[in-house]
Structures are given as structure tokens and as C-alpha cells.
Amino acid sequence: MNQFRKILRFELKNYLSNKIFVGVTVFLLILIAGVSFFPRLKEGFSAIVPDSHESDESLPLMLIEAPSAETAAQVEAGFASAFPEYRVTITTDDDDTIRDQIISGTAECAFLLDSLTSYAYYVNNLSMYDTNTEIADTVLQELYRTNAMVSAGLTPEEAASVLSEPIVHETKSLGKDQMQNFFYTYIMIFALYMVILLYGQMVATNVAAEKSSRAMELLITSAKPVSMMFGKILASCIAGFVQLFAVFGFALLCFRLNQNVWDNNSLLTSFFGMPVSLFVYMLIFFLLGFLIYAFLFGAVGSTASKLEDINTAVMPVTTLFVIAFLVVVMSMSSGNVDTLLMKICSFLPFTSPMAMFTRIAMSTVPFYEIAASIVILIASVIGIGILSAKIYRLGVLMYGNPPKLTTILKHLK
């Protein structure tokens, strides 16, 4: 136990005094501070320099061509309010001139109307997010309906009020609100993904470096493999959590300081408004998920003789983890996190940290299922930890080509 503590302290000091580790953390903190204070800085800046009111001239040009001047005027009025980010202008140029204007960049887009119910939309490069036609359709439909109602005897005001009558509705989610929880579930799953891959690689490299520098020859005769393995893994785990807490804690602090600016950002408010119980589950699954993979990374790291072999050695573990990640993320985006696959995954130790957490966050899971998943995971962490210490003891003394899995298993007694 004493030995384990010493290894833990030594390894932890390695992480915390590592310039890159400290550098990346500080960089992240500065980035967070920069982003969260940016709106304020911008506000402060605009207060000093009076806002040079954006003139209409700077807006991109949207051309409208209609069969009659009356229609054109009606459409222009409708479009002007529907497209505030465009300078809507009526044109009487012919088709080719309009095309040229768009290709040359003088105008951004053009609506060539045959009638209120039929038009051609010209744009140079159609953006993935171009919703102009949808907006135009709505505006034109409204104009068409208004015209129809007016010709049927209603006044334009009556027609407008009929068309714009809103429907009042209210959604009451009795379980979880997936929409709201999606963001932080996604952020946490992604953070877990990043942390496991980064730290796993670090653990594997650390072990392989000791082996390739032959410091291992001495270490293995000075300390028990189990102490070595658990000391190393827990050190990386603590370092990881220190970094995470620094980053997320600082982000929370910055968010609180600038709350009034970010209040209407639903993503951030939902993230920082995470329920405490969920936060606790997140910590548990994060910790256990981290440990189980870190042990695997440590074990495979010990089978590599040279640092160059690390990438090939960790491939099976990385692949396993990426598959687990993909299964969970795909279920998340499909909206149904309670599929049979997800249910199975939430009990398998290699997928449950992500799968069970996702289900807890985005659906309603009975407590006994959560407890069972955690118990299985804890047992697996201990089992994998001891197994990886055994692999480590064998692996670190094998030089030359990385041994096959079957060879290692045969030697494990």
C-alpha cells in the first residue's frame, strides 16, 4: 500500500509537472475565458466606438422579377420583412442579365416569379443551409391566400388576422426532456471519449517508455506489478480529473460571471443547469469508464517494446472504444436510447459508462438497472485491473516483437 502511494505520487507529479499537460490546460482556460467574456468585450467595445449603423448598401442584394408591377410591389414588401438580411430590389432585367449579376457577385440571389404560386430561384452556390426558398414559399403562400380572401370579399386586415391566428400549445414531458438533455449528454460523452483516448494513449506511452528505457528492469524488481499498474492508472485518472474539473469548473465560473450575456443560450443554460443526481452519475460512470480503459491501455502498452509499436499495440483497445462510442452516439441522435442494443450495452462493462449514462440522462431507467450496471462495472474494473497487472508483469519483460494475445493468455497463470 505504501509502495502504491509512492508510485501514485511519483506518477502524478510526472503529469502535473509535464509542461505540455500544464500548457494545454492553461490554453483551454484562456480559451474558455476568451469565449465567455467575448460578448461583454464586444459590448464594451461598441459602447466606446459608436455603432456605425450598417447601411443598406452593405447587405447582399436579392433581386425580384415579377410578371406585373403590382405583384412585384406586393412581393417586395413581403420579402423585405421576411428577409431582413437582404436588400430586396425589384428588377426588370432579362434572364441573362440577372444570371450575370449573380455569377459576378453583384447580386446574391434572385426570385423570378411567373405568378405568386410559381417561381425560379437563382443562386450562385447553393449553401447547405439555404432556407430562402422555404421562407419565400411561406411569404408567397400568405400573399396568395390574402389575395384570394380579398377577392372573396374579406378586407385585407380580416384576411391577415385569419392567416396569422396563432395556435397555443404546451408540452409537458413527464419523463426526461431529450431535447434539453441531449446537449450535455453529448458534451459529456464526447468529453469522456476525448479523455479516454488521450489519457489511454498517455498511459500506454508511459509504460512503453519505461520499458524501452529499460527503467522497467529495475522497477519490476522494486515494486509489485499490481502496485505499479494501479499507481500509474490512478495517477492518470487523478490528472485527468484535475484537468476536467479545472476546465469545467472554470467554464462554470465564467458562465456565472457572464450569466446575463449567455442566459438565452439554451445549450449553455441546460449544460450548467444539469441536475445534481445526473452529475453524480456522470462522475461515477466517467471514473469507472476511464479506469477500465486506462487499465487496458496500460496492459497493451506493456507489450510494446518500442515507442513506435504503441500505435499498433493500442489499436484493438481504441477500436473497441470507438465502436462503443459510435453505438451510443448513433442511438442518441436517433432519439431512441432504449433500444435492445442500448440496453445490452448499458450492462457490458466496456460500453456501459457511455450507454448507461446516456440512458439515465435521456430516458427513464429504473434504479435497480443503474445499480446493477455500476456493480458490474466496478467488478470489471477490479478484474481488468488485476488482469492487466498480470499482463503488465509478463509484457514488460518481453522484448522483441509484441507478443500475440494467445501467447500472453497462455502464460497467465
Add this chain to the structure above:
Amino acid sequence: MRLELKNIEKSFGANQVLKGVSFTAEGGAACGLLGRNGAGKTTSLRILMDVFPADAGEVLYDGKPVDYATIRFGYLPEERGLYPKKKILEQLVYFCELKGMSRKDAVKAADAWLERIGMSEYRDKRLDTLSKGNQQKIQLITALAHDPQIIILDEPFSGLDPVNAMLLKDIVKEEIQKGKIVLFSSHQMNYIEEFCDRIAVLNGGRIVLSGDLREIKRSYPRNRLVIHSEAAAQIKALLPYPCSPDENGALLLTLPAPEAKQQVMQELTQRFDIDAISVYEPSLNDIFVEYTKQSADGDGKEAI
């Protein structure tokens, strides 16, 4: 103090590396563990230090199974290496702490040893700024600083210049005088002859020879004389016994029986100008080659 390996057997998969290894090392004396590459030396040492268990056999300290919680081992591995990017004092202290020392004692011991080998000024330098020989001296500290009862030195002299080799010899002699058990593994036979009272020769996973080095040497028939003389040619022509020059240019004379040597020595010193004459004792090198050359699998890579 007495360390004893008894009938140690070890296999890795289908490959049986140790087939019943037994030898003894005493406190206050060095024991040389010899063997060709792949003979099982490192495996024996690792079992001795409990890196992995033996399949059969036992390791005894004063007649009882070794208690690894209380018996301290100091090990200088053949494959040297520490943390290249770490400060020297920091890693020396770490290794001492792993061996059970408190931090305070570890710092004290590490500093004292740095002083002893004349490298105090390097204590806060990174290891990889040192030359290979100096790194090796630092590594020696990791084997000795925690005051182990049993010291295992695997090829301790390789890579050291004569001055450093002398320093190491002095240090090893001091440790032997303190009554510690020192196990030497080396291919440099002259060092083994200089230090070791006992030897154990491993070949193909078995101990083929072990015991007191002087007794082993004396057990060879004492019927041969080594003669250093300018008159070697005349001696050779005159004497009726088989004569052959040895590798040092001396004359090796084989008598029909050891009893004749007294008379022959007298005769020779009276009749010729003799620089030196002595009874031939085989060198450790000769003994080693004699006992290990038949090994068929001697050149295999050491398994683990």
C-alpha cells in the same frame, strides 16, 4: 546469512528454461553466477527477486523461505536504464522509496552515495545529460542506496573505464566486507576470479558446476607445471615429458604424476635460468569453457 536456491524449475510455455537450479551464496562473500547467453541466469535472478514465481523449488534465506517484505534486494540489471528525462536525485529517491525507505532517509542516502562516487554536482541534472559510464554509476546507486542484504550485480563492469572500474571494485569490496551477500553475473572472468569465492555455472538450465572456486581449481590434477624461462627451447629438448607453449608464451609441462613435480622443479631451477615456475591451475575461463561448450542451445535468446 545464507541464500539458497533449491531445485528451481521454470518453463515459459513449452520452453523449460530452468531444470532444477540449486546454488548457495554466503554473506560476506561474493558468488559468481556464470553461464553462456540464454543459459537461464537472468531468469534465475528474477525468480530470486520474486519478479515471477518458480514452477517448482524454493528460495531460502537462512534456511527459511525468503520474506520479500523484509529482505531487501539491490539489483543492477544488465540492461541498464532509468528515467532519462528525470533529475538524478529525484529518481534515486524514488527508487529508494519504492524499496521501503522514508523520503528523508532516501534523500540522505542518495546524497551520501552521490558523494561517494564523486557525482554530487550532478544531483539536480537530468540523467540524459550524463555520459553512459556516469549513468551506470548512477544506476549502481539504485542497487545499493537502500542498504540491501542481498546485492545482485549483472555485468557490473561493462562499459566502465579503468578508473570507474576501480571505484566499483572498491565499493563492491566494501559491501562484501559489510557481510552482505553479493551475487555476480558476468562474462568477464577476471572480475569473477578477483571477487568471487564461490561460483555456480549454469548451462542449459542446469547448474553444471558449483562450489568454492579455489577448491574447484585444486580439484584439477596438479601434474602440470608452468615455466617462464628464456631457456624454454632447451628445456623442451631435454625433458622427456610432453611440453607445449601456452597462450602467454610460457611452457606447459605435463608430468606423468603429481608426485614427480617437486623433483622436476628442483632440477629445473638448478640447471636453467628460470624466471618463474608454478603448478598449473586452470583459469576460470578454461573451467567455464570446459563446462559449457557442449551446450547445444547455448546461443538462444534469453526467454524472459
